[in-house]
Amino acid sequence: MRRGRFITFEGGEGTGKSTQAARLAARLRAQGREVVETREPGGSPGAEAVRHVLLSGAAEPLGPKAEALLFAAARADHVDTRIAPALAAGRTVVCDRFIDSTRVYQGALGAVPAALLDALEQVAATSAWPDLTFVLDVPAEIGLARAAGRGAAADRFEKQGADYHGQVRAAFLARAAADPRRCVVVDASGDADQVAAEIARLAEARLALADAAS
Incomplete structure (x- = not known):
């Protein structure tokens, strides 16, 4: 059986990752693909337990290296119990955040050495490993305003200031520029329907190429 496709959504706070991941998953299902939707941190029972520790800020005093280790532990459980089996069964997996978030938040912003993150x-x-990554891009101030508009308490990362989130944005764009075969930057500052249409167009083109090559 042909391996399924793995699509991830990345970007700073308030870029619309969760919304757009769900909309793409629904579109792919309508086209007849079997789709698994998931998220990080979390996505499996073990990883969801770690998610609370990370996003509550309980691990923040331990430093970025400890956070990176916790993210990796959650990811290993997530991959082993949910993502890898779905891909092996030929399903398409759509994930809200994955490896690039760790590289940005703990790597670029937290100064965790690249060698440790590689390991x-x-x-x-x-x-x-993702086949296609959408990096949703909006100015930091817009993203923070959207996040605040949700009405929920700010998590470990949302509570940081505008300068921090400006650096997050720049780091995601640098990640995308370094891996253009996998990463596609999408301007997510406009209407959600227009953003979804652009993501669908790009996904269908990329997946068609990948399917033809396999």
């Missing part, structure tokens, strides 16, 4: 990816993500 953690070897342990946690070797069997599930």
Whole structure:
């Protein structure tokens, strides 16, 4: 059986990742693909337990290296129990955040050495590398305003200031520029329907190419 396709959504706070991931998953299902929707941190019972520790800020005093280790532990469980089996069964997996978020928040912003992150990816993500990553991009101030408009308490990362989130945005764009075969930057500052249509167009073109090559 042909391996399924793995699509991830990345970007800063308030870029619309969850909304757009769900909309793309629905569109792919309508086209007849079997789709698994998931998220990070979380996505499996073990990883969801770690999610609360990370997003509550309980791990923040331990430092970025400890956070990176916790993210990797959650990812390993997520990949082993949910993502890799779905891909092996030929399903399409759509995930809200994955490896690039760790590289940005703990790597670029937290100064965790690349060699350590490389090693953690070897342990946690070797069997599930994304085929296509959408990097949703909006100015930091717009993203923060959207996040605040949700009405929920700010999590460990949302509570950081505008300068921090400007650096997050720049780091995601740098990640995308370094891997253009996998990553596609999408301007997510406009209407959600227009953004969804652009993502669908890009996904269908990329998936058609990948299917033809396999």
